[in-house]
Amino acid sequence: MATVKRVNKVEELKKAKDGYDVLKDLIAHSEAGDYDAISEDDVANRFKWWGVYRQKPNVGHFMLRIKIPGGQLNPAELNAIAELTDKYARGFGDITTRQTIQLHWLTTEDLKPIFEKLWAIGMTSQFACGDVPRNIVGCPLAGVLEDEIIDSAQHAVDIQNAFVEGKTEFSNLPRKFKPSIGGCKLHCHQPQINDFGFYGVKRENGEVGYGLLVGGGLSSTPHYGQPLRVFVKPEQVVEVAKAVCALFRDHGYREKRTRARLKFLVADQGWQWTRDKVEEILGYKLEHDDSLQHPPAVHSDHMGIGKQKDGNYYVGVPIERGRWTAKNMTDIARLAEQYGEGEKRIRLTSKQNVIFLDIPEANVEKLTKELDNVGLPPVAHSLRDSLVSCTGSEFCNLAVVETKHRAGRVLKWLEENTEIDVPIMISFTGCPNACSQYQIADIGLTGIPVVIKGEKDENGKPLKVDGYNVLLGATLGETPQFGEVIAKKVEGDKIHLALKALVDAYMADRVDEDETFK
Numbered sequence: 147m148a149t150v151k152r153v154n155k156v157e158e159l160k161k162a163k164d165g166y167d168v169l170k171d172l173i174a175h176s177e178a179g180d181y182d183a184i185s186e187d188d189v190a191n192r193f194k195w196w197g198v199y200r201q202k203p204n205v206g207h208f209m210l211r212i213k214i215p216g217g218q219l220n221p222a223e224l225n226a227i228a229e230l231t232d233k234y235a236r237g238f239g240d241i242t243t244r245q246t247i248q249l250h251w252l253t254t255e256d257l258k259p260i261f262e263k264l265w266a267i268g269m270t271s272q273f274a275c276g277d278v279p280r281n282i283v284g285c286p287l288a289g290v291l292e293d294e295i296i297d298s299a300q301h302a303v304d305i306q307n308a309f310v311e312g313k314t315e316f317s318n319l320p321r322k323f324k325p326s327i328g329g330c331k332l333h334c335h336q337p338q339i340n341d342f343g344f345y346g347v348k349r350e351n352g353e354v355g356y357g358l359l360v361g362g363g364l365s366s367t368p369h370y371g372q373p374l375r376v377f378v379k380p381e382q383v384v385e386v387a388k389a390v391c392a393l394f395r396d397h398g399y400r401e402k403r404t405r406a407r408l409k410f411l412v413a414d415q416g417w418q419w420t421r422d423k424v425e426e427i428l429g430y431k432l433e434h435d436d437s438l439q440h441p442p443a444v445h446s447d448h449m450g451i452g453k454q455k456d457g458n459y460y461v462g463v464p465i466e467r468g469r470w471t472a473k474n475m476t477d478i479a480r481l482a483e484q485y486g487e488g489e490k491r492i493r494l495t496s497k498q499n500v501i502f503l504d505i506p507e508a509n510v511e512k513l514t515k516e517l518d519n520v521g522l523p524p525v526a527h528s529l530r531d532s533l534v535s536c537t538g539s540e541f542c543n544l545a546v547v548e549t550k551h552r553a554g555r556v557l558k559w560l561e562e563n564t565e566i567d568v569p570i571m572i573s574f575t576g577c578p579n580a581c582s583q584y585q586i587a588d589i590g591l592t593g594i595p596v597v598i599k600g601e602k603d604e605n606g607k608p609l610k611v612d613g614y615n616v617l618l619g620a621t622l623g624e625t626p627q628f629g630e631v632i633a634k635k636v637e638g639d640k641i642h643l644a645l646k647a648l649v650d651a652y653m654a655d656r657v658d659e660d661e662t663f664k
């Protein structure tokens with residue numbers, strides 16, 4: 147007799163009502179403003195399919211994540227988000243490491259008008275969370291970089307659209323599914339740590355297309371994606387993306403949530419099996435190319451000021467640990483309108499920054515001066531470009547420590563007390579789930595409560611404070627390696643000293659400027 151596999155609770159819940167189908171209930175509750183009447187299954191689970199999370203401490207406020215494929219925005223879209231931020235989100239939002247924007251402090255009543263505003267300008271939060279294909283990440287300079295291998299900007303949008311327009315086709319995956327595509331030579335879009343990562347390839351005969359890694363992901367059990375050793379032609383990329391997602395939907399594990407990500411299936415079955423299944427779904431064979439293994443990726447989000455292939459310029463603006471105000475957003479939208487050209491002329495980066503695109507040479511100086519005047523200087527301490535932070539205990543139910551505010555304080559202190567001429571990625575993360583990618587950072591900090599010996603809290607119990615484990619040694623690229631813990635339970639109030647010691651040691655000991663932090 148065949149064994150019946152027991153599925154986890156969330157699977158039962160999805161079977162009872164698909165997350166995609168919760169929209170009508172969500173809108174009805176928003177119209178009625180009846181938070182307390184929303185079922186626990188909807189409010190704690192299915193709302194995520196529309197980007198809506200309960201905000202800590204679960205007493206009536208929500209976080210909303212807005213999808214932005216490859217971080218590509220136009221001024222009108224950013225203005226609309228600024229308006230929502232000002233009106234509903236207490237005036238600030240966060241850029242995430244998946245190039246989305248997250249708003250906080252939303253009430254049940256706010257959700258409907260926010261959705262309507264987003265829909266009116268062609269944006270959505272559909273599948274921003276939940277067991278679905280999440281926001282696709284991409285190179286922020288896709289389409290404009292002088293030496294890019296392939297322009298992936300439209301492919302990112304096309305893949306995202308295919309997933310969203312499929313409605314219930316991909317709305318019940320075993321777990322979240324993180325896509326990535328990019329075509330720059332640095333492979334800055336982190337193809338190794340996504341469920342799939344298409345990366346740009348130029349062959350000896352001059353043909354351009356993509357290589358493909360499948361089965362990467364971080365969280366508490368990190369895996370690098372495995373190369374499928376295929377050359378994917380540009381015209382095949384959307385159907386291959388859908389086939390990888392369908393493989394996960396149909397073959398992924400649904401028993402234990404902790405083993406449900408695609409990375410576990412690919413690790414168990416291997417790249418050849420994975421590729422065979424993808425080709426079976428496609429109905430044709432992909433072109434084999436043994437040379438297409440791990441690409442030589444590095445950390446970058448192309449900050450600074452540089453020339454584009456069309457002669458215009460891009461101008462990067464670091465946003466301190468990804469948190470910006472509605473005023474910052476309107477300033478950036480206005481300046482992009484005034485000095486830029488092109489459609490998607492604002493890009494969000496995976497290091498939580500912003501880049502202006504398509505600035506004619508004659509406007510670069512005017513733009514940088516205006517940015518200085520509005521408190522968004524494009525040239526800053528190099529750590530400001532590359533220090534990232536997840537949401538942490540301020541709003542996240544899974545966090546064990548606070549991150550955003552400490553990251554801001556630490557950054558300011560390091561700016562005053564260290565000198566470094568290269569951006570090194572420092573990641574503040576509130577729990578092992580790795581939303582800010584501590585395992586691949588140059589210096590990864592993962593939150594952990596620390597007991598202070600001999601001290602008691604107000605209840606007479608051992609005093610616990612926020613602390614961090616410190617990881618070093620991570621590298622992306624051809625021989626990828628995750629960071630390893632080199633110090634445990636460093637008190638949060640001392641973490642700036644640990645970071646300074648590491649930065650100073652690097653600057654003192656490196657042989658030349660080409661010697662990376664790793």
Ligand code: SF4
Binds near residue numbers: 543544545576578
């Ligand atoms: Fe929350 Fe943990 Fe993700 Fe930080 S890493 S946002 S604490 S789930």
